[in-house]
Amino acid sequence: KNEVEQSPQNLTAQEGEFITINCSYSVGISALHWLQQHPGGGIVSLFMLSSGKKKHGRLIATINIQEKHSSLHITASHPRDSAVYICAGPRSQGNLIFGKGTKLSVKP
Amino acid sequence: EPEVTQTPSHQVTQMGQEVILRCVPISNHLYFYWYRQILGQKVEFLVSFYNNEISEKSEIFDDQFSVERPDGSNFTLKIRSTKLEDSAMYFCASREDGNTEAFFGQGTRLTVV
Numbered sequence: 316k317n318e319v320e321q322s323p324q325n326l327t328a329q330e331g332e333f334i335t336i337n338c339s340y341s342v343g344i345s346a347l348h349w350l351q352q353h354p355g356g357g358i359v360s361l362f363m364l365s366s367g368k369k370k371h372g373r374l375i376a377t378i379n380i381q382e383k384h385s386s387l388h389i390t391a392s393h394p395r396d397s398a399v400y401i402c403a404g405p406r407s408q409g410n411l412i413f414g415k416g417t418k419l420s421v422k423p
Numbered sequence: 424e425p426e427v428t429q430t431p432s433h434q435v436t437q438m439g440q441e442v443i444l445r446c447v448p449i450s451n452h453l454y455f456y457w458y459r460q461i462l463g464q465k466v467e468f469l470v471s472f473y474n475n476e477i478s479e480k481s482e483i484f485d486d487q488f489s490v491e492r493p494d495g496s497n498f499t500l501k502i503r504s505t506k507l508e509d510s511a512m513y514f515c516a517s518r519e520d521g522n523t524e525a526f527f528g529q530g531t532r533l534t535v536v
Contacts, residue, residue: 348525356512357529358466401466408479409454409521413466 318344319404321414328421334389336400336417344404347385348411349376352399361387361400392421425449429515429528436535439504444531446498446515454518455498456525457490459483459511466514472498505535 318341328334340347346365352358362369362376364385369376373392378385389396397420403411428447436442448455457469470480470490477490487503498517502509515528 346522350527355529356460356532358514358527360524360526363524403466405521405525406479408471409518409525410456410468410471410479411458411466411516411525412468413458415465 318412319402319414321402321417323417324415325418326420328392328419330393330421330423332392332421334392334396334419334421336387336402336419338385338387338402338414340383340385340402340404343406344383344412346405347376347378348403348405349385349387350401350403352401352416354398358401389419394421394423397421425526427515427517427526427528429513429531431531432529433532434534436505436533438507438535442502442505442533444500444502444513444515444533446500446528447496448498448515448517449519449526450496452517452519452526454478454521455492456516456518457500458514458516460514460530461508461511469500469513502533505533507535509533510535 320339322337348363349361373390375388399416401416403413430445455472458466460466468481470484471478489501491499512530514530516525518525
C-alpha cells in the first residue's frame with residue numbers, strides 16, 4: 316500500500332506554461348516535503364509544509380490538511396525546471412515515505 | 424549554505440566485497456538517515472539514527488547493513504557482502520530535529536558487478 320501518491324507520472328510542457336503536480340497522502344503523515352531530483356541523481360529539498368502555502372521564486376506549494384492533498388505549482392516554466400519532482404511525507408520517526416515522482420520536461 | 428556531503432560519488436565493487444559509504448551531515452543536525460533508490464524506482468527508507476543509535480530500520484536493512492557515527496561528523500553505511508541487487512543510488516539525509524526539513528546529500532551511486 317503506497318501512502319504517498321503523485322500525479323501525473325510524466326508531464327511535458329512548453330516553456331512559459333503554468334504547471335501543477337499533485338500529491339495525495341494517507342493518515343499519519345503530518346507534513347509534506349517537495350523535492351527535486353535532476354538527471355544526475357541528487358535530491359534537493361524545495362519545501363516542507365504542514366499547512367497553507369509556501370512560495371519560493373516561481374515555485375508555489377499548497378497543502379490541504381483535511382483533504383490530505385498537496386500541489387506544487389511552477390509559474391512561467393523554463394527548460395531548466397526539467398527534473399523529477401517528488402513528494403514525500405514523514406512517518407512518526409521522521410523517516411520519509413516517497414512518492415514515485417513526476418518527470419517534468421519543459422520544451423523551449 | 425550548509426550541506427550534506429557524501430563520498431564517494433561513484434563506487435564500483437565486486438560482488439561479495441564490503442563497501443563503506445560516507446556522509447557528513449549538517450553540523451547542528453541530530454537526526455540522520457540513509458535511503459536508497461534502485462534505478463527507475465522510487466526512493467526507499469533504509470535506516471534512521473538518533474542519539475548514537477538506530478531509531479528505526481526498514482525490512483531492507485538486514486544483517487548485511489550497518490551504520491556508524493564514528494566521530495562527531497561522519498555517518499557511515501557499511502554493506503558487508505554486496506550483492507548485485509545492492510546496486511543503487513544511496514542517499515544520506517539529516518534533519519535538525521524530528522519536525523524540520525530534511526536535507527539530502529548528492530548521493531553515492533553504487534554498482535555491484
